[in-house]
Amino acid sequence: MGLDTQRPTVDEIGEMTPEEMLGWAHAAHGSRAAIITSFQNTGVVMIDMAYRLGHRLRVLTIDTLRLHQETYDLMGRIEERYGIAIERFRPDPDRVARMVQQHGEYLFFDSPEKQAYCCQIRKVEPNQRALETVDVWFTGLRRDQSEHRRNAPRATQIKAGQRPILKLSPLADWTEEDLTEYIRERDVPYNPLIDMGYASIGCVICTTPTLPGEDKRAGRWRWFNQLRNEHQKECGIHINGSGI
Amino acid sequence: MSDEHQSDEKLSRVEHYKLASRGLRGPIGIELGQDAPAFSEEAVQLLKHHGAYQQDDRDTRTERKKAGLDRDYRMMVRTKFPAGTITAEQYLLCDELADKYGQGDLRATSRQCFQFHGVVKRNLRPLVHDLNRLAEITTIGACGDVVRNTVACPVADIDPAFAECGANLIEMARRISAHFIPQTTAYYDLWLDDAKATVHEDGTVTFADDEPSGQPEDPIYGKAYLPRKFKIGVTVDFDNSCDIYTQDAGLIGVTENGRIIGWDVTAGGGLGYTHRKPKTYARLGSHIAFVPTEDVIGFVEAIVKVQRDHGGRSDRKHARLKYLIDDWGLERFREAVFEYAGRRYDPPRGVAPSAQPDYLGWRKQLQPGLNYVGVWIENGRIRDFDGGFQFRTGLREIIDRFRPSVRLTPHHNVVLANIPDDAVPEVRALLDQYRIPTSEGISQLRRLEMACPALPLCGLAMAEAERFMPRLMSELEAAGHGDADVILRISGCPNNCSRPRTAEIGVIGCGADRYQLYTGGDYLGTRLNELITEKLTGDQLGPTIGALLTAWKAQREAGERFGDWSARIGVDAIRALTETESAATG
Structure with a gap:
C-alpha cells in the first residue's frame, strides 16, 4: 500500500461504522479485501451493505461439500441479486477421500477429536487457503453468539501463517434482532434455516436448530452436548491464535 | 454394505441424510420443537419415512410474496392400510382428526391409504400421535425410501369370486406389510413416547434427543434404507384391481380351481419418470419366477435386498428397481435374486390377470x-x-x-x-x-376416471389434475361421451400417482395449463399407452379426446375397446386425428 501515511491504526478501524469499514477496506485494499461468509445473517447483511454502497468486495465462502441445500440455494440467490460470482474454496479431494476411507463419512459422530479432524479437512484448511488471498478478512463473528465469543473485537491483527492480516468483524456488536430488522427492511436474501430455529449454520447433520434458552452454538454436534460440557463448539476457524 | 455404496459413484444428498440419520431421526425431533412453520430440507427428506411430506399452498404463493410473507407451509400425512382395509372405528377417528388437525377432508389415495392435507406444523405430532395411539394406525413407511403400503384387492375376503383364496390374499398383504416395517425406534420416540416429549404451555414440544450417535442397522434396510420408494402389490390371476404391473414387486396368485397354488412374482414395474430425461421412463413389471406360498415373502425380501445393495444411489431420478433390471438385463437380475434367496425357483407361469374390476x-x-x-x-x-x-x-x-x-x-x-x-x-x-x-x-366414463391431488398443495404438480377432472368430464359428457366404457386418468406430473400410463387414455401435466396426451393402454392395465401429443391446454383436452372417442365409435370392430383400437391403428393415425381436431378448433 502506498498510502501508509494515511493508514488508520487498528484501533481507529475498530472505531469505524460497519459501512466505513467496508468502504475503507475496498478503497485501500481492493481485491486483497474480502468478505468470507457462510451466509448466515451477519454475512448477508455485510454483503448488502457493501454492494448497496458500491463497494464490490470479493465474497468468499468455504464449501465443505456438506452444506445444507438451503445454503446452496441461497448462494444462487445472492449471486443473482448482487451480480457477483461467489468464490468457493473447497476441501482437497484427496485428503477428503483419505479421511473418509480411513474413518468413514460420518466420523464426526465418533468423538470430538474426529469431529475436529473432519472440520480441519473440510473447513479450516480451505479457509487457510482463502485467507492467503487476502490482507483484510471480513467475518461475521458476533459477541452474542456464544460465551466463547463474548469479547470478540471489531478489528484485530492476526497471523495467517507468517503473514499479518487484518480481521474485521464490523457487526460484532449487532444483535440477532438488529440483523433481522435490517434484512426485513431491505428485503435481503437470507437463509430460511434461520426461521427454522437454526441459530448457527454449518454442515448438514452437524448443525441442528437450538431450543429456547440454549447457547446459539448448542445445535452444533448436538450428540456431544451430554458427553462433555467443555466441548468448545468451534470448528477451528476462529480459534488458535486467530484473535477472537 | 454401506461401505460398498461409498466406493461407488458420488452419493446423492438424500443418501447422506439417511446414512447419518441415526435411524431416521436427523434433526426432526429438534425441529418439531421449533416455532418455525417449516422444516429444513434434511428434516423434510427424513420425515417422508415417517409418513409426512412438507408442502405449501401454491395458490397463495404469489400473493403472499407480494405481501412480504413466506409460503403457507402445510404438512401432508399419509397413513398405511395394507389392502386398504380398516375398521369403522378407524375410519371415524380419521374423519374426526381431519377436522381437528387437517383441512376438514380425507383423500383416499391410489395406494389405498388416506392423506390428511393442510396440516400445520404444530399439528403434525398430535395427528401422528393420535392416529397411532387412538386407532393403531401407523404412518411409518407410508412415504420415503422403504416398502410403501402393500396394495391388494380390497374385497378379496368377502367377494364370492375369491371364495377359495381371498382370505389368503389379504393375509399375504398384511404379512408383507408387517415384514417390511422399518425397525428403527425413532418413530416411536418421536411420535408416540410421551416420556421423551415435553409439551409446553404454548403448545410447542421439545424432545429428549438422547439416542446415541451410533446408527442402529435395520435387518432388512441396512443403514441407508432403499435407494428409492419400493411398491408391492398382491393379487390373483383373475383380478388386476391393484395394477400389479406398476409395482416394483408384484405377487400374482396362480389359481387352480380357485385355489392359489403358488405365486408368479413380478419385478421392475414403475410408472414415474421425468420430462425431457430420456434415461427415465415408465416400465411394467416382468415375471421373474414361480414361487410356493411358504417361500414367497423370503423371495420378495431377496428382491428388496438386491435393490438395496445394487440400486442406483447417485441420481434419485434413476434409482427405482426398474432401472437396475434394465441395466443388468433380466437374466442377471434373476440370478442375483436366486443367490440372495439361497435357492433357484421355477420359471414363471406367465399368467396375466384377466380383469380389472372396480368393485362399485x-x-x-x-x-x-x-x-x-x-x-x-x-x-x-x-x-x-x-x-x-x-x-x-x-x-x-x-x-x-x-x-x-x-x-x-x-x-x-x-x-x-x-x-x-x-x-x-x-x-x-x-x-x-x-x-x-x-x-x-x-356416467361410465366418470366412473372409471382417476386423478391425483396435484394443485394447490402437491409440490411436484406441474398442472391441475383433481380440480380439473370434473370439468373435463362434464365437457365429454356434454359431447355425448358419458357412456364410453373407457379408462381415462390424469396426473399433474409424470410421477403418475393416478397411474395414467396404464390407462386407455392418459393425460399428464407438463407445464402450467399444458398436458401430454397418451393413448393405447388396455382395459386390463397390462399395456403402457403411448405419447400422442404434447402441450395441449386444458381447453383443448376436451375437444381432442372427444374427437378420438367419436372416431373410435365409428371405426371400431365389434366389441373393440378404445385402447385396443388406438393401439391397432397406431400412434401416427391417432396423431393425425388429434391434429385435424386442433386445426378445427384452433
Missing part, C-alpha cells in the same frame, strides 16, 4: 346374509361439495350407524362391507340422500 355397486358377500357396496368418490376426495356430492357427511353417518368394515380401493373409491340384508334399504336411502353414487348415478 352392491354385491352379495361370500358370507351369507351380508352385503358390500362400493361407492364412487370423485377423485378420492372425501369432502362435502356445495350443492353436490355429500361424501363426508354421508359416509360418516352410514359408518357411524352401521359400523361396516371399510375398504379403500386402488381406484380411490370406498367399499362398505358386512352390511346385513335387512340394513341394505336404509344404507341405499342414505347414499341417495347424500348423493353418493355407487355403480349408478354417474
Whole structure:
C-alpha cells in the first residue's frame, strides 16, 4: 500500500461504522479485501451493505461439500441479486477421500477429536487457503453468539501463517434482532434455516436448530452436548491464535 | 454394505441424510420443537419415512410474496392400510382428526391409504400421535425410501369370486406389510413416547434427543434404507384391481380351481419418470419366477435386498428397481435374486390377470346374509361439495350407524362391507340422500376416471389434475361421451400417482395449463399407452379426446375397446386425428 501515511491504526478501524469499514477496506485494499461468509445473517447483511454502497468486495465462502441445500440455494440467490460470482474454496479431494476411507463419512459422530479432524479437512484448511488471498478478512463473528465469543473485537491483527492480516468483524456488536430488522427492511436474501430455529449454520447433520434458552452454538454436534460440557463448539476457524 | 455404496459413484444428498440419520431421526425431533412453520430440507427428506411430506399452498404463493410473507407451509400425512382395509372405528377417528388437525377432508389415495392435507406444523405430532395411539394406525413407511403400503384387492375376503383364496390374499398383504416395517425406534420416540416429549404451555414440544450417535442397522434396510420408494402389490390371476404391473414387486396368485397354488412374482414395474430425461421412463413389471406360498415373502425380501445393495444411489431420478433390471438385463437380475434367496425357483407361469374390476355397486358377500357396496368418490376426495356430492357427511353417518368394515380401493373409491340384508334399504336411502353414487348415478366414463391431488398443495404438480377432472368430464359428457366404457386418468406430473400410463387414455401435466396426451393402454392395465401429443391446454383436452372417442365409435370392430383400437391403428393415425381436431378448433 502506498498510502501508509494515511493508514488508520487498528484501533481507529475498530472505531469505524460497519459501512466505513467496508468502504475503507475496498478503497485501500481492493481485491486483497474480502468478505468470507457462510451466509448466515451477519454475512448477508455485510454483503448488502457493501454492494448497496458500491463497494464490490470479493465474497468468499468455504464449501465443505456438506452444506445444507438451503445454503446452496441461497448462494444462487445472492449471486443473482448482487451480480457477483461467489468464490468457493473447497476441501482437497484427496485428503477428503483419505479421511473418509480411513474413518468413514460420518466420523464426526465418533468423538470430538474426529469431529475436529473432519472440520480441519473440510473447513479450516480451505479457509487457510482463502485467507492467503487476502490482507483484510471480513467475518461475521458476533459477541452474542456464544460465551466463547463474548469479547470478540471489531478489528484485530492476526497471523495467517507468517503473514499479518487484518480481521474485521464490523457487526460484532449487532444483535440477532438488529440483523433481522435490517434484512426485513431491505428485503435481503437470507437463509430460511434461520426461521427454522437454526441459530448457527454449518454442515448438514452437524448443525441442528437450538431450543429456547440454549447457547446459539448448542445445535452444533448436538450428540456431544451430554458427553462433555467443555466441548468448545468451534470448528477451528476462529480459534488458535486467530484473535477472537 | 454401506461401505460398498461409498466406493461407488458420488452419493446423492438424500443418501447422506439417511446414512447419518441415526435411524431416521436427523434433526426432526429438534425441529418439531421449533416455532418455525417449516422444516429444513434434511428434516423434510427424513420425515417422508415417517409418513409426512412438507408442502405449501401454491395458490397463495404469489400473493403472499407480494405481501412480504413466506409460503403457507402445510404438512401432508399419509397413513398405511395394507389392502386398504380398516375398521369403522378407524375410519371415524380419521374423519374426526381431519377436522381437528387437517383441512376438514380425507383423500383416499391410489395406494389405498388416506392423506390428511393442510396440516400445520404444530399439528403434525398430535395427528401422528393420535392416529397411532387412538386407532393403531401407523404412518411409518407410508412415504420415503422403504416398502410403501402393500396394495391388494380390497374385497378379496368377502367377494364370492375369491371364495377359495381371498382370505389368503389379504393375509399375504398384511404379512408383507408387517415384514417390511422399518425397525428403527425413532418413530416411536418421536411420535408416540410421551416420556421423551415435553409439551409446553404454548403448545410447542421439545424432545429428549438422547439416542446415541451410533446408527442402529435395520435387518432388512441396512443403514441407508432403499435407494428409492419400493411398491408391492398382491393379487390373483383373475383380478388386476391393484395394477400389479406398476409395482416394483408384484405377487400374482396362480389359481387352480380357485385355489392359489403358488405365486408368479413380478419385478421392475414403475410408472414415474421425468420430462425431457430420456434415461427415465415408465416400465411394467416382468415375471421373474414361480414361487410356493411358504417361500414367497423370503423371495420378495431377496428382491428388496438386491435393490438395496445394487440400486442406483447417485441420481434419485434413476434409482427405482426398474432401472437396475434394465441395466443388468433380466437374466442377471434373476440370478442375483436366486443367490440372495439361497435357492433357484421355477420359471414363471406367465399368467396375466384377466380383469380389472372396480368393485362399485352392491354385491352379495361370500358370507351369507351380508352385503358390500362400493361407492364412487370423485377423485378420492372425501369432502362435502356445495350443492353436490355429500361424501363426508354421508359416509360418516352410514359408518357411524352401521359400523361396516371399510375398504379403500386402488381406484380411490370406498367399499362398505358386512352390511346385513335387512340394513341394505336404509344404507341405499342414505347414499341417495347424500348423493353418493355407487355403480349408478354417474356416467361410465366418470366412473372409471382417476386423478391425483396435484394443485394447490402437491409440490411436484406441474398442472391441475383433481380440480380439473370434473370439468373435463362434464365437457365429454356434454359431447355425448358419458357412456364410453373407457379408462381415462390424469396426473399433474409424470410421477403418475393416478397411474395414467396404464390407462386407455392418459393425460399428464407438463407445464402450467399444458398436458401430454397418451393413448393405447388396455382395459386390463397390462399395456403402457403411448405419447400422442404434447402441450395441449386444458381447453383443448376436451375437444381432442372427444374427437378420438367419436372416431373410435365409428371405426371400431365389434366389441373393440378404445385402447385396443388406438393401439391397432397406431400412434401416427391417432396423431393425425388429434391434429385435424386442433386445426378445427384452433
